[in-house]
Amino acid sequence: xxxxxxxxxxSGALAHAVTDPFGQGPVPWLRGSEHYFDDxxxxxxxxxxxxxxxxxxxHATTRxxxxxxxxxxxxxxxxxxxxxxxxxxxxxxxxTGAAAPGEAIDFHITVDPPQQFSVDIxxxxxxxxxxxxxxxxxxxxxxxxxxxxxxADRTVSCHHWxxxxxxxxxxxxxxxxxxxxxxxxxxxRSHVPFTVRDTHPADLLLLLPDVTWQAYNLYPEDxxxxxxxxxxxxxNGRLLGEADAATTVSFDRPYAGAGLPLHVGHAYDxxxxxxxxxxxxxxxxxxxxxxxxxxxTRYRGLVFPGHDEYWSVPMRRTTExxxxxxxxxxxLSANTMYWQAELSPSPSGVPDRLLTCRKxxxxxxxVLWRDVDRPEQELLGIQYAGRVPEPHPMVVRNADHWLWExxxxxxxDELKGLVAGEADRYFPRTPLPEHQRxxxxxxxxxRDAEGALRHQETSLYRAPSGALVFASGTFAWSPALDRPxxxxxxxxxxxxxxxxxxxKRD
Numbered sequence: 316x317x318x319x320x321x322x323x324x325x326s327g328a329l330a331h332a333v334t335d336p337f338g339q340g341p342v343p344w345l346r347g348s349e350h351y352f353d354d355x356x357x358x359x360x361x362x363x364x365x366x367x368x369x370x371x372x373x374h375a376t377t378r379x380x381x382x383x384x385x386x387x388x389x390x391x392x393x394x395x396x397x398x399x400x401x402x403x404x405x406x407x408x409x410x411t412g413a414a415a416p417g418e419a420i421d422f423h424i425t426v427d428p429p430q431q432f433s434v435d436i437x438x439x440x441x442x443x444x445x446x447x448x449x450x451x452x453x454x455x456x457x458x459x460x461x462x463x464x465x466x467a468d469r470t471v472s473c474h475h476w477x478x479x480x481x482x483x484x485x486x487x488x489x490x491x492x493x494x495x496x497x498x499x500x501x502x503x504r505s506h507v508p509f510t511v512r513d514t515h516p517a518d519l520l521l522l523l524p525d526v527t528w529q530a531y532n533l534y535p536e537d538x539x540x541x542x543x544x545x546x547x548x549x550x551n552g553r554l555l556g557e558a559d560a561a562t563t564v565s566f567d568r569p570y571a572g573a574g575l576p577l578h579v580g581h582a583y584d585x586x587x588x589x590x591x592x593x594x595x596x597x598x599x600x601x602x603x604x605x606x607x608x609x610x611x612t613r614y615r616g617l618v619f620p621g622h623d624e625y626w627s628v629p630m631r632r633t634t635e636x637x638x639x640x641x642x643x644x645x646x647l648s649a650n651t652m653y654w655q656a657e658l659s660p661s662p663s664g665v666p667d668r669l670l671t672c673r674k675x676x677x678x679x680x681x682v683l684w685r686d687v688d689r690p691e692q693e694l695l696g697i698q699y700a701g702r703v704p705e706p707h708p709m710v711v712r713n714a715d716h717w718l719w720e721x722x723x724x725x726x727x728d729e730l731k732g733l734v735a736g737e738a739d740r741y742f743p744r745t746p747l748p749e750h751q752r753x754x755x756x757x758x759x760x761x762r763d764a765e766g767a768l769r770h771q772e773t774s775l776y777r778a779p780s781g782a783l784v785f786a787s788g789t790f791a792w793s794p795a796l797d798r799p800x801x802x803x804x805x806x807x808x809x810x811x812x813x814x815x816x817x818x819k820r821d
Contacts, residue, residue: 326732336793337370337736337801338574339580347801348647350536372744376551396437403427404503405458406569407495410665413510416486420509424497426458426480434480439492441585446583447520450488456480458499464535464568469542469560474567474661474668484511490598492523492586494575506574510600516613517597518818519584524623525560526601526656528576529566529670536571545670549766563671567661569670581621585647588796588807589601599616601631602667604630611637616817618645625672626684634695640705643783643817647792649737650699652691655682690745694788696753696774699737707761709733709771710790718775718812722805730803734759736790750776757788781820785813
């Protein structure tokens with residue numbers, strides 16, 4: 316972005332839209348207190364795939380065509396308003412990471428002006444199409460103005476904020492992805508995501524990419540102090556690029572804007588779809604993978620549902636051990652395992668609260684995995700090729716393969732909009748992983764930002780252990796499972812074909 320001036324309330328969208336064309340998706344907990352309106356002013360449900368089609372004529376009795384899919388926009392008048400990072404009406408974070416039933420989650424929250432607030436806890440899931448279910452609500456809590464964030468060499472931290480609320484997780488709560496919705500008495504709202512994990516065996520372990528989420532977190536988006544591994548501000552409030560960004564970011568701070576990570580919707584899309592069809596899921600965060608809290612022998616497959624760009628050495632080591640053991644790997648995005656990152660303790664000694672990735676600044680070795688002779692293709696079967704400025708069709712290849720069975724897809728079919736955001740492909744000069752069988756299931760041309768012709772590919776191979784390793788090679792795969800306006804039944808069926816084989820160990 317260089318030194319281009321960006322208004323603070325637009326910064327997140329403009330800075331990162333090129334890498335996530337889908338946004339966060341609709342938030343289902345608005346459904347009870349706000350209505351959505353279509354272009355004609357008619358009330359519509361928040362969760363839709365396409366708009367209802369008006370009759371072609373007054374006497375028409377059947378629908379003969381559909382309009383372009385779209386997502387309704389919320390009405391803001393009279394309902395809760397989103398807090399921002401300038402006024403900090405209400406913002407918060409958890410200092411405990413993922414937790415298990417019986418453990419506690421600690422919330423640190425600032426409220427300005429000081430007033431009471433409440434916390435509604437939602438669990439993400441299908442829930443008959445609603446998308447989430449309210450689990451509990453806190454009592455009214457006293458809110459205080461916490462001290463401003465501390466900054467040191469562009470690292471922003473709120474580790475000095477006082478504890479605001481401790482949520483003791485009941486033993487009967489379901490594991491899963493949760494969101495705490497913070498709401499002040501005067502109607503401002505923010506969000507805090509967290510994970511409830513368990514160590515019981517399951518067919519599939521879903522790994523939420525909280526390390527990558529934090530790398531993109533620009534909190535606070537105030538035009539002054541916020542910084543991510545991509546951007547920072549100069550003294551004139553201009554948003555600067557990677558050369559001037561932070562090299563270390565802290566988990567001890569809220570997420571920018573509405574409080575949800577930039578790419579969180581990709582994971583939620585997969586969760587809604589997988590729980591709808593009854594897959595046996597366990598949950599963990601990427602930091603659990605890093606810290607050795609994941610035993611891959613307990614699962615038939617590990618699923619990486621969204622943008623998962625930053626990997627530590629222990630994360631990769633455990634994932635490779637999973638493959639060697641026979642645990643399958645499912646990567647449903649692109650640009651996976653691109654940067655090698657480090658996790659370190661906070662100044663007070665709490666482990667894994669600081670994320671460092673020096674990229675190409677300062678002394679030391681480069682930290683692209685491919686630059687340290689460990690290209691991501693050696694695990695994924697393909698690797699990052701570049702950004703896709705506009706969505707392009709995914710072109711089906713090897714349509715007689717079992718992954719495409721019963722999808723209705725034929726050789727050369729174009730799946731509209733399925734190559735988007737960023738793309739991976741096979742690099743012929745880069746080593747492949749050991750494999751018994753390997754196949755490319757798409758080969759999709761697109762043009763990059765300079766107009767050059769590129770291509771995307773989707774990969775599947777079987778490791779010597781019997782593990783299947785699938786890499787979609789596009790950002791658009793998870794949204795095609797359950798994102799309103801993006802659902803593709805062929806991708807749904809193909810994903811089911813894959814997961815069914817993994818769960819049955821075929």
